Amino acid sequence: ESLGEGLADRQFEIMRLTIEPDAQTQGTPLSHPGQEYVYCLEGTIHYQVADQTYVLEMGDSLNFHSALPHSWRNPTAEPSTILVVLTSSRDHTPAH
DSSP: OBOOTTOSSTTEEEEEEEEOTTOBOOSSOBOOSSEEEEEEEESEEEEEETTEEEEEETTOEEEEETTSOEEEEOOSSSOEEEEEEEEOOOOOOOOO
16 A cells, blocks of 8 residues: 655655565565665564565564665464555755
8 A cells, every 4th residue: 555645756655565474575586776664563574685584573663775685574374564665766856
């Protein structure tokens, strides 16, 4: 679910994702320019960034350069909900 609809300056994107039990990133790990911030709203999620695995539980967060290969999975029997903020590496000058 995208939460950033209507933002005038699209330097970042905000999404709320519900990850079903045993779900994981499909295919090759993700990689894109910018930064990524992940906040676990509910449940448990495992985030793999490069060679490091981070276990996020409710209230935990993670920030990383999203050019690094990354993936996620929910190894539990319950859905997990995360808030993801993606920032662009594009150089923008804010409008006044």
